[in-house]
Amino acid sequence: MTTAAEPGQEVGKGRLRKEDARLITGRTRWTDNISLPGMLHMAVLRSPMAHARITNIDPSEARQMPGVLAVVTGADLADKQGSLPCAWPIAEDMKSPDAPSMAVNQVNFAGEVVAAVVARSAAEAADALEGIDVDYDELPVVLDLEQAIADGADLVHPDLGTNKSATWIFDSAEAGTGGPVDEAIASAEVTVERTFRQQRLIPAFMEPRSVVVDPTGEQVTMWSATQIPHILRLMLAMTLGVPEHKVRVIAPDVGGGFGGKLQVTPEEVITFLLAQQLGRPVKYTETRSESLASAHHGRDQLQKLTIAARRDGTVTGLKVELLADMGAYLRLVTPGVPILGAFMYNAIYKIPAYHFACTNVFTTKTPTDAYRGAGRPEATFAIERMMDELANELGMDPLDVREMNWIKHEEFPYTTVSTLTYDSGNYEAATARAKELFDYDGLRREQAERRQRGDTVQLGIGISTFTEMCGLAPSRVLGSLSYGAGGWEYGAIRMLPTGKVEVITGSSAHGQGHETAWSQIVADKLGVPFEDIEVLHGDTQSSPRGMDTYGSRSLTVGAMAVLSAADKVIEKAKPIAAHMMECSPDDLEFANGTFTVRGTDTSTGIADVALAVFAAHDLPDGVEPSLDSDATFDPENFSFPHGTHLCAAEADTETGQVRLRAYVAVDDVGKVVNPLIVEGQVHGGLVQGIAQALFEEAVYDESGTLMTGTLADYLVPSAADMPSFTTDRTETPSTTNALGVKGVGEAGTIASTPAVVNAIVDAIRHMGVNDVEMPCTPMRVWQAIQGGAQSAAGPGAEPGGGMGSLDAEGGAR
């Protein structure tokens, strides 16, 4: 007889992650580790030109090369490849060009696929690329957002007649949620206007994308390093016209995504088509350089903001005008990314009049799409920078201005000017804790002293009191935003005869730790030991339904589905347990994995019920022999994590170098399932957000070539470049889900960027600086201090300078 273990409370325990040993050692099923009998290898040829007509492709030499089985060009695939999907048409009149996986007549960004080789080995495939001869007829490049929408601009897609894809507007006066913003600005006692540039970033996940397609079974099986196996299956079916039930997609262990693997990629489609054509398994794994150049990028917006306020600091209006760079095509959710930000510019503040307008613009650059935070970091950066600028304009402490305008904890639930209802929050508590940990007053004193004595190293304090909307998403809200799908999630529980439990989740972990967290949740719910639970995910065969993982949705939506499936298991077990103990189901209590007859010590463990169900020898009449249950959860609302981040930055005024001296993050992510996982998400998120502030930028030269094409030029920081973080939490449970959880996947990234830039500007503001463009390189900071270039952008936008003096484009400079 198995008895349910004494369940300690699992939820809340800082357990080491089950999945870590295999993920950290790499001894696991990464897609590129998969090797099938008879498997062939694909390599793709990419356009070195940003914008050109393909006048001729001659693959004849490649076809003769050793080991080569096929060489295909766009012309060969034109009839089969369809158009890569865009699931988020933000406006009815949105302009969306045809998006071939392999360019047919024209290339629109450098890195676009123009041909593919399939060979017996990966080396032979790579060699054969040199045997393909492509002639290009160059077209003018379109690189600058403002120039792209000016009259007479060169066009990326001439047939569209414009580089504008769509304009999306929210206006509080029209929506009835607030006043007209132009009146607020006209009648304001103070206005501040700023333009910020959200530089282009590259998700830079650790595992490059990889795909294996096996066409030899009845179903075609695709393994892919993707965040979205379920969406991918549906989209393959819709794009290629293959019946959905004939496709199985597996996301095995996936080494990070950050939104960068929330995509249906050209390479997935091409591999699928070539495997089908050749009738043999085909693998494609991108190189890091290919990943940097052609996997989708993130951010890239020009943000113009005007904030209106009274002299006492009360904000009276906010106007936001954006230009968002789509790149050359609209990928899966490209157009919607900046729109997600629309709801977040008002942030934690009570703003009585709000206007948001975003114009999506085509350029001859790599398409953009979701990147950690997707729209919300951009919004948070802009509003948090503006709050500092407003405070400076008013001569107030920036924390005081924020406090004056934020929603008080007793005002929740609170419906914002941008129509969201924040269910809970306590900005006062998080801020108080952060100030205490940071020694806010002490650092302000030191800052004054350093200014006083004209120290070479100046100190600045940066603040970010952020919130975000996550837990994507209530399906009806997605519907109202014209998104192409719902936002629910699926979960299921399988009770095995030995009392072990399989948990199936439609979320698709790619480093987050679902296996551990879901096990903790189910262990508590069913009263089975943590070790007895296996979490299955990322395979359309074992987890048949799902909306996958992005937007900090897995816990708030995915785990909720698992939890309701577990509830159903208990309900199903109850009549059987009653039958076993010869009592009425109404007399049973369930706790710690055991059904007890109320008021007696007669009991049966859930494992015993599972075994009895397996045997099915003696079940109550009409009861099916299964405890297995599933559930689909559609959230009623988003969740709204928030927090206060404080950053102390030292700026070396002689060199412009910035060193982060202290960083305090107090986050409120509601109930915490596993504090260690939360801590990991916060740390990683902080580094990624700080990287935007200080280090990372995808830089293009004037010909549209990506100059930061290796990790020696695209500066992803490491632990050595970071301060030691001080983290803490306040805990204000979400009131919209039974777990009280909010989501933590993006919080650190969203919060940290403005905290750092605010700190830098604060350090050198007395030297006449009120902005430094990101990334705040030493040269930009130094030039800002020199009062040189107006925006302190200037030559820092030039490429190069990474691989020592080695130019990845060809030898020494």
Added chain:
Amino acid sequence: MIPAEFDYVAPTTVDDAVRALADAGDEAKILAGGQSLIPVLRMRLAAPTKLIDLGKVTELQGVREDGGALVIGAMTTHYDVVRDPLIAEHAKLIGMATSTVADPQVRHRGTFGGSLAHADPAGDLAAPALALDVEMVVHGMDGRRTIPASEFFVDYFTTALRPGELLTEVRVPKYTGWHAHYEKFNRVAQAWSIVGVAAAVQVEGHTITQARVGLTNMSSVPVRASGVERALVGQEATPEAIKAAAQHAVEGTMPVADGNADAAYREHLAKVLTSRAVTAACG
């Protein structure tokens, strides 16, 4: 990323390596730690038909004393240079500069000789080598010859090594009792120098009696800051005097512009960092 096909040999002696190089002709490349060469091959910026791996030539590894000089084998890894007691005692500047190179993984594979032969103007070891007037010992089919550091670095990625020649050793005069500092300026920890300054000084009482200063990445080759050296000698080691001398740092430089720095900013950095390097060296 897969390099083009090549042949591979791993000789165990210098003589065999020289012969292998001669046999293979122009199409061969020496493989030392591979930290610069392998990326070049993988990106297919070069496609040598033969690699001659020096990894098994044990006589090229390690540091020894030879009278008034230290001899650093070309295949001594950065990691070994950093923790070598002879270098710490007699050529501290080289140890300090090497400790700023890249990250631990790269320092365990990359070599002293490979770095110098690669002659990347952003590399950190050429400027100290130049400042300390080291001598490069090279072997070819015609035997052994030496090249002073001042003649070794010719241009971007170009040295005075002739085809068929191998850098085998670096002879460093002893700078016992000198103070030194390498001031490196970069944006992330593992990156090359945007500008670097190598400084070694002799100080008697408070007076600087000798000074050697080399600059990294201020030209296509490392630059000896002779003007700074002259201005320092005989001066009291005060911040003002050092700062004044450091203004000469831009003499003879031809800095390039790239994503990290334009020429004017590099010139500014050279002065600031020279001042800092010398100040730190003086203690």
